[in-house]
Amino acid sequence: MGYIIETRGITKRFGGLTAVDNVSMGVNAGEVVAILGDNGAGKSTLIKMISGVHKPDEGTILLDGKPMKLESPMDALANGIETIYQDLALAENLNVSSNIFLGREKTKRSLGVLNVLDHEYMQKESRSVLDRLEIEIPSLKNTIRTLSGGQRQAVAISRSIYWQAKVLIMDEPTAALGIAEQKKVLDLVKSLKTQGIGIIIISHQMYDVFEVADRIIVMRRGQNVATRMVSETTADEIVGLIVGSETVKR
Amino acid sequence: MNTLVAQRKRNALGTIGRNWVLVFLALEFGYFAVLTRGFASLHIVQMILFYGTEVFLLATAELFVIITGGIDLSVGYVLGFATVISSKLMVVFASRGLSPLGAIVTSILITLCIGLIPGFVNGVLVAKLRVPPFIATFSMLGVCQGVSELLMQGIPAKNLPPLAGTIGNGHFLYIVPGSGISFMQRPDVARGVRVIEIIPNAVVFALIFIAIFAFILTKTRFGQHIYAIGGNIDAASRAGIDVKKHIIGVYMISSFFASLAGIIYVMKYITGKADAGAASLLDAIAAVVIGGASMFGGSGTVWRTILGCLVIATLETGLRMRGTPTFDKYILVGVILIFTVVIERFFPDFKR
Amino acid sequence: MPRPLMPHDTSTPFVQTNTGKLLGRHWALFFLLGMMVIFAFTGPGFFEVVNFQNIIHLATISILLAVAETFVIITGGIDLSVGFVMGLSSTLAARIMVTLGSTGMGEPLLIVLGTLAGLLVAFIPGFISGTLVARFKVPPFIATLGMWGICNGITLHLCDGFLPIAGLPSVLPRLGNGYLFYIHKGQSFTLFKKPDYIPDERVRELIRLVPFSFILIGAVVLVFWFILHKSRFGQHTYAIGGNLDAAIRAGIDVDRHLVKIYMLSSFLAGLAGVFNVFQTGIGNYTTFSSMYELFAVAAVVIGGASLLGGKGRIVGSMVGVLVLAVLKNGLAISGVQPFVRYIAVGVLLTFAVIIDQLFPDLF
Numbered sequence: 030m031g032y033i034i035e036t037r038g039i040t041k042r043f044g045g046l047t048a049v050d051n052v053s054m055g056v057n058a059g060e061v062v063a064i065l066g067d068n069g070a071g072k073s074t075l076i077k078m079i080s081g082v083h084k085p086d087e088g089t090i091l092l093d094g095k096p097m098k099l100e101s102p103m104d105a106l107a108n109g110i111e112t113i114y115q116d117l118a119l120a121e122n123l124n125v126s127s128n129i130f131l132g133r134e135k136t137k138r139s140l141g142v143l144n145v146l147d148h149e150y151m152q153k154e155s156r157s158v159l160d161r162l163e164i165e166i167p168s169l170k171n172t173i174r175t176l177s178g179g180q181r182q183a184v185a186i187s188r189s190i191y192w193q194a195k196v197l198i199m200d201e202p203t204a205a206l207g208i209a210e211q212k213k214v215l216d217l218v219k220s221l222k223t224q225g226i227g228i229i230i231i232s233h234q235m236y237d238v239f240e241v242a243d244r245i246i247v248m249r250r251g252q253n254v255a256t257r258m259v260s261e262t263t264a265d266e267i268v269g270l271i272v273g274s275e276t277v278k279r
Numbered sequence: 280m281n282t283l284v285a286q287r288k289r290n291a292l293g294t295i296g297r298n299w300v301l302v303f304l305a306l307e308f309g310y311f312a313v314l315t316r317g318f319a320s321l322h323i324v325q326m327i328l329f330y331g332t333e334v335f336l337l338a339t340a341e342l343f344v345i346i347t348g349g350i351d352l353s354v355g356y357v358l359g360f361a362t363v364i365s366s367k368l369m370v371v372f373a374s375r376g377l378s379p380l381g382a383i384v385t386s387i388l389i390t391l392c393i394g395l396i397p398g399f400v401n402g403v404l405v406a407k408l409r410v411p412p413f414i415a416t417f418s419m420l421g422v423c424q425g426v427s428e429l430l431m432q433g434i435p436a437k438n439l440p441p442l443a444g445t446i447g448n449g450h451f452l453y454i455v456p457g458s459g460i461s462f463m464q465r466p467d468v469a470r471g472v473r474v475i476e477i478i479p480n481a482v483v484f485a486l487i488f489i490a491i492f493a494f495i496l497t498k499t500r501f502g503q504h505i506y507a508i509g510g511n512i513d514a515a516s517r518a519g520i521d522v523k524k525h526i527i528g529v530y531m532i533s534s535f536f537a538s539l540a541g542i543i544y545v546m547k548y549i550t551g552k553a554d555a556g557a558a559s560l561l562d563a564i565a566a567v568v569i570g571g572a573s574m575f576g577g578s579g580t581v582w583r584t585i586l587g588c589l590v591i592a593t594l595e596t597g598l599r600m601r602g603t604p605t606f607d608k609y610i611l612v613g614v615i616l617i618f619t620v621v622i623e624r625f626f627p628d629f630k631r
Numbered sequence: 632m633p634r635p636l637m638p639h640d641t642s643t644p645f646v647q648t649n650t651g652k653l654l655g656r657h658w659a660l661f662f663l664l665g666m667m668v669i670f671a672f673t674g675p676g677f678f679e680v681v682n683f684q685n686i687i688h689l690a691t692i693s694i695l696l697a698v699a700e701t702f703v704i705i706t707g708g709i710d711l712s713v714g715f716v717m718g719l720s721s722t723l724a725a726r727i728m729v730t731l732g733s734t735g736m737g738e739p740l741l742i743v744l745g746t747l748a749g750l751l752v753a754f755i756p757g758f759i760s761g762t763l764v765a766r767f768k769v770p771p772f773i774a775t776l777g778m779w780g781i782c783n784g785i786t787l788h789l790c791d792g793f794l795p796i797a798g799l800p801s802v803l804p805r806l807g808n809g810y811l812f813y814i815h816k817g818q819s820f821t822l823f824k825k826p827d828y829i830p831d832e833r834v835r836e837l838i839r840l841v842p843f844s845f846i847l848i849g850a851v852v853l854v855f856w857f858i859l860h861k862s863r864f865g866q867h868t869y870a871i872g873g874n875l876d877a878a879i880r881a882g883i884d885v886d887r888h889l890v891k892i893y894m895l896s897s898f899l900a901g902l903a904g905v906f907n908v909f910q911t912g913i914g915n916y917t918t919f920s921s922m923y924e925l926f927a928v929a930a931v932v933i934g935g936a937s938l939l940g941g942k943g944r945i946v947g948s949m950v951g952v953l954v955l956a957v958l959k960n961g962l963a964i965s966g967v968q969p970f971v972r973y974i975a976v977g978v979l980l981t982f983a984v985i986i987d988q989l990f991p992d993l994f
């Protein structure tokens with residue numbers, strides 16, 4: 030079976046720094062791929078290219094085997110690629126449901142000609158998707174500014190799972206969460222996986238990775254240095270690969 | 280128990296904090312009403328609105344830009360530019376044999392179209408060429424000033440169709456007590472008969488547009504996206520919003536409103552000149568800030584901005600009626616402006 | 632705090648070559664030189680020492696205000712009040728001189744007292760703006776816009792609304808417009824004063840070199856160049872503008888520093904105001920449409936500073952002032968309508984920033 034999303038030799042430079050260096054990787058439908066690596070290894074930059082935030086300097090990105098032109102995040106969203114960013118990318122001045130629907134607001138006809146925001150509908154839908162995550166948020170009318178880190182995380186996650194994605198990218202989705210909430214997110218990842226979504230997850234928590242991932246990609250200094258099936262590796266080996274003490278066997 | 284009381288107290292404080300502009304406006308009006316005979320009258324209230332019209336429009340213009348985290352320094356001179364263009368056009372069309380009404384309407388429509396250009400250029404500079412709004416709009420200020428002065432050649436437009444002034448200084452509704460009412464048209468009555476004039480046309484005209492754009496801001500996706508851009512521009516763009524298009528749109532709205540203000544100026548004062556709006560920039564920005572918008576973007580409403588305008592307009596009219604030099608207005612607006620922002624520090628949940 | 636204007640752009644800079652960098656880094660200077668070459672052809676009398684001297688003499692105020700604005704802008708702030716603080720100092724100094732003059736006080740003393748008053752009063756608006764910005768976290772734009780209105784109103788009171796304050800000692804303009812050297816070709820050479828045998832009407836026959844204003848400009852530019860580029864105070868100014876949190880964590884007393892910055896800015900505006908009294912011989916009200924503050928900001932930005940803070944240099948700002956001053960003078964001498972200048976400045980300013988985008992890490 031071909032990859033649902035794939036990168037072939039993509040490279041991204043920031044001035045003199047090569048943040049991502051000729052990386053090829055892919056994700057199958059219904060598969061969870063974890064990307065591991067030290068701080069600054071280039072993980073976030075890699076996924077930002079897949080989600081259309083950065084344009085690769087070299088290489089191609091393929092969706093369902095077909096090269097895809099990603100000019101902006103709009104293109105990625107239109108192709109069913111949803112992303113939870115490490116910095117969450119929420120508009121803090123807007124309320125919860127406005128953020129979940131940001132850029133894709135539901136409108137309704139008013140007075141026969143005008144399309145006005147359908148806040149009721151958006152609140153209702155937001156409530157139901159948040160309930161799925163079982164994360165408490167007192168009022169959906171609160172602005173993001175008033176929420177805790179974990180609650181913000183939940184909003185960011187809800188925002189991307191609401192829209193029936195083909196590919197879901199999660200950049201450190203459990204970083205700000207308590208133990209119970211972390212577990213909920215991992216359960217969610219597993220259930221999304223059974224729905225046939227391809228998932229890329231970046232995490233520094235080895236436990237999370239071994240719990241949900243099928244395959245692990247290790248990045249070091251912008252390069253893809255190793256790929257391991259979770260079933261065939263150990264946490265020790267992965268740690269060794271991340272810090273670079275393990276000799277790389279391709 | 281104690282916490283409950285504290286909670287209530289905090290809520291009460293919060294409510295006052297959120298609505299202090301309204302409270303302030305009421306106190307201000309009360310102050311002038313007590314000190315000045317005849318201040319608390321329909322006539323004076325309408326006068327406040329009438330003289331405040333241009334600032335209402337400029338402040339609305341500024342609000343849209345400020346919500347996105349920008350600033351538009353050019354509104355005052357776009358206003359001036361629009362006064363020059365529209366007054367010139369009215370004179371030309373009228374002299375070419377168009378009916379006065381035809382000349383006025385055509386000129387207004389053309390001016391509104393031309394008035395979109397400065398905003399479009401500002402928007403492109405800010406969104407596509409990444410010129411900081413402060414610089415882009417200051418440049419536009421200079422360009423509008425220069426072009427207007429060149430068109431004017433030092434002589435304000437004269438010989439406008441008198442109808443312009445009749446409309447601009449007319450009222451929406453006239454009541455002759457005991458004998459009837461008429462719309463838009465001053466009833467023909469003998470001298471000395473009392474006619475009650477209700478709502479100046481200029482105010483009606485301005486409020487219609489302000490209401491439409493208030494609606495757009497609060498009820499439509501476009502409005503929602505503007506707030507999102509001001510709140511977190513990266514988030515907005517990653518959510519698939521075409522940030523650049525929105526920013527260009529916002530600067531165009533701003534110069535559209537400035538042009539409207541220019542047209543109203545011409546209809547009120549029957550003349551046009553380059554610096555017609557030069558002194559109104561401070562008032563417009565101050566009104567937006569007094570109305571609770573943050574200069575960093577992401578917040579502000581049309582309704583509160585209008586309250587901010589009223590604070591300034593009431594002050595101006597009140598001072599003028601008391602015969603105090605209007606110099607004090609500048610001092611007081613400055614003080615209120617600073618006071619507004621400081622007060623927000625003491626009522627942290629002032630903004631929602 | 633400064634925020635990025637547009638979503639993160641990661642496209643690589645257009646210009647990478649060394650010549651490109653050199654051009655980009657000093658484009659304003661090259662632009663200035665290019666402009667001078669053109670005006671040399673189009674403007675009769677443009678390319679003469681006397682004219683250059685005149686350009687700089689007339690730009691004294693702009694230079695002082697641009698130095699002020701440079702410091703504020705590097706911290707990521709802006710000072711919109713400088714124009715009216717200048718007006719305040721100017722009218723106060725003049726008012727005090729006139730009042731003291733009517734008591735029969737000797738001229739030297741009343742000039743000194745008026746000057747001191749004009750300079751000292753300028754610290755007040757700066758102290759208030761700085762305190763608002765630093766301690767009450769009022770955005771600089773708002774704090775100084777507020778001061779703008781307040782100073783404007785007070786100034787209007789001082790000069791009874793729009794009337795310049797006249798009746799000052801006549802020695803003032805002679806000092807403000809005096810020169811170090813007076814040369815009467817082939818006849819005489821005097822220092823500080825024109826030779827007595829030449830009446831005022833015939834003063835144009837003299838070759839006058841080095842206006843006193845140059846001494847003021849030189850001193851101010853040198854002192855503040857030293858402060859900004861060679862002292863700890865300057866280092867901290869850059870640190871605050873570059874990364875406020877880092878500056879706080881590094882133990883810089885940011886609040887105090889900001890108060891000082893705004894006081895410094897305001898003081899320079901006051902100096903400009905007092906100098907203005909000496910230059911014109913009257914106390915001047917500043918009008919809205921003269922927009923001193925905006926032109927000062929423009930000069931600083933043309934000189935390579937960023938409104939987001941952390942970037943800017945005294946020398947760059949001086950080049951910025953000269954670009955605007957030469958443009959004004961050159962267009963006038965070339966017979967271009969004055970209004971065209973507004974347009975030219977507008978276009979030029981935008982152009983400056985766009986160029987700046989093409990050549991990142993300017994300075």
Ligand SMILES: Nc1ncnc2c1ncn2[C@@H]1O[C@H](COP(=O)(O)OP(=O)(O)OP(=O)(O)O)[C@@H](O)[C@H]1O
Pocket residue numbers: 043046048066067068069070071072073074075115639641
């Ligand atoms: N917009 C940018 N401009 C310049 N450099 C950048 C930019 N974004 C990332 N970098 C640099 O690229 C490199 C890779 O960064 P990236 O964020 O991809 O790392 P990461 O693997 O996600 O690290 P972390 O685990 O800390 O999130 C870093 O050296 C970073 O400084």
Ligand SMILES: [Mg+2]
Pocket residue numbers: 072073074115200
């Ligand atoms: Mg990362």
